[in-house]
Amino acid sequence: MESSSFPAEIIHPARLGCMLRLVEHRTGDAAVAFQCDGCMLPGEGTRYTSVVDNHPTHLALHTSCALATPTLQHALVKGTMELRHEAPAGGAGVCSACFETVRGFHYYGSRKTGKGEHPKLHPCCARLPVSIAVQGGLTFELRAEVSHRCTGCRAIEWYYRPWCYRSTNSPDHRVYLHVKCIREIMESPGGGGGGGAGDEDDRVVARLLERADQSSKLERRVCKILVILVRVVVRMLIGDPTALLTEGVSAIVSPW
Incomplete structure (x- = not known):
């Protein structure tokens, strides 16, 4: 998906009233790294960032975190997955795809796997x-x-x-x-x-x-x-x- 097909501005999915603007953040040919304030994982280049008086703040989201739908049907997960904006209670849980700790935005599966766990996916992994x-x-x-x-x-x-x-x-x-x-x-x-x-x-x-x-x-x-x-x-x-x-x-x- 080309970045030009994303909306130029959106409302933050978890902070009502917070406007985010699509930014192509590069230095020359190199994409600038950042940490996503949604899933808390690294990102590079294109992101959604909040803007105050035309100056970007530190708030930034992956495009996949900013545009994640409230629910998801994934080919490898049974049932419906629901988007959640906070880490699981107690901070426990890893993403089913990448096995990184879930610390923020993630999809939560309604049906348990064969291991008796609810599947979880970072929006980028989804x-x-x-x-x-x-x-x-x-x-x-x-x-x-x-x-x-x-x-x-x-x-x-x-x-x-x-x-x-x-x-x-x-x-x-x-x-x-x-x-x-x-x-x-x-x-x-x-x-x-x-x-x-x-x-x-x-x-x-x-x-x-x-x-x-x-x-x-x-x-x-x-x-x-x-x-x-x-x-x-x-x-x-x-x-x-x-x-x-x-x-x-x-x-x-x-x-x-």
């Missing part, structure tokens, strides 16, 4: 594509449960079950990557940041190969494709509305 077709031949689908080890952390699926992207049409080797691991690969030392786009891609490839078990035979060709998946998912998590267009992928996103 917008993650459920299917991504990457140039180079691989298609990835978002799944709530898988029966194999993650390529990134090698964890066995048991009680630890963040959502995972699984390749669906790899003839030689099926790839699994937790949403949580995708974020960690991009944010880890050597995983991204600094240098040009090519250098960043090389660092992500090196990080993927480092994490992969030797028996997985993860080829550099596959890693190059995974770099695109990593970039798309991370950009969606930080609230970049142009992620899908920038990477030129075909994706299916859960509607709001």
